[in-house]
Amino acid sequence: MSTTVHAHAGATIEADPTVPLIRITREFNGTPEQVMRAHTDPDLYARWVGPDDIITKIDYWDARSGGSWRFLGGRDDVEEYAFRGCFHTVEPGKIVQTFTWEGQPDGVSLETLRFEELDDGRCRLVAESLCDSFEGRDAWLASGMEVGVNDGYAKLDALLADGTV
CATH class of the missing domain: 3.30.530.20 (START domain)
Known part of the structure; x- marks a missing residue:
């Protein structure tokens, strides 16, 4: 069993080959x-x-x-x-x-x-999205979703860094 992995600017986006699931993993300060x-x-x-x-x-x-x-x-x-x-x-x-x-x-x-919880006050977020079909999951992956994921998490990094959160 293999998993398709797409690493993008800090987030890892994985597509499970046996279940219509997307897993996004990202660490934050x-x-x-x-x-x-x-x-x-x-x-x-x-x-x-x-x-x-x-x-x-x-x-x-x-x-x-x-x-x-x-x-x-x-x-x-x-x-x-x-x-x-x-x-x-x-x-x-x-x-x-x-x-x-x-x-x-x-x-x-x-x-x-x-x-x-990670060491030194850090966090790992693991987000799993179970889609209703492989077609739906693959459409998400082909949509450019990684841009929104990574742009968004970069903005969240900035909010954490400046003490807003």
Whole structure:
């Protein structure tokens, strides 16, 4: 059994050959609590998520077990993309949620984010997205998603470095 691995500017993006799963692994110079807060605080999340040229607006955000979320990403009012999901589990060190791009409403993924403590106040984030099909997973991988992942995590690095998080 082999796994397809794409290493991009700090994040490792893996596609499992036996399950329609994408695994993203990234380390941060921040504690698990700080990195998790950046994923649950809507104001912080909007500041870092996605490609550099996308502006994120939170529609609603209830980061608790049983809560839900929706945000819009766009470029200069020319393009707008909406994403939504439900928080199934929000607990220290772990988030389980659904993720749907509203442009493909039948393509729901189940995401598990684990915030692992490393030495020296650092954190490893392991994010796994179980897609509903291999075709859906492969479309995500071919979409250029690595740009949004890496641009976003670089912005999160900056927020951690300047003490915002």
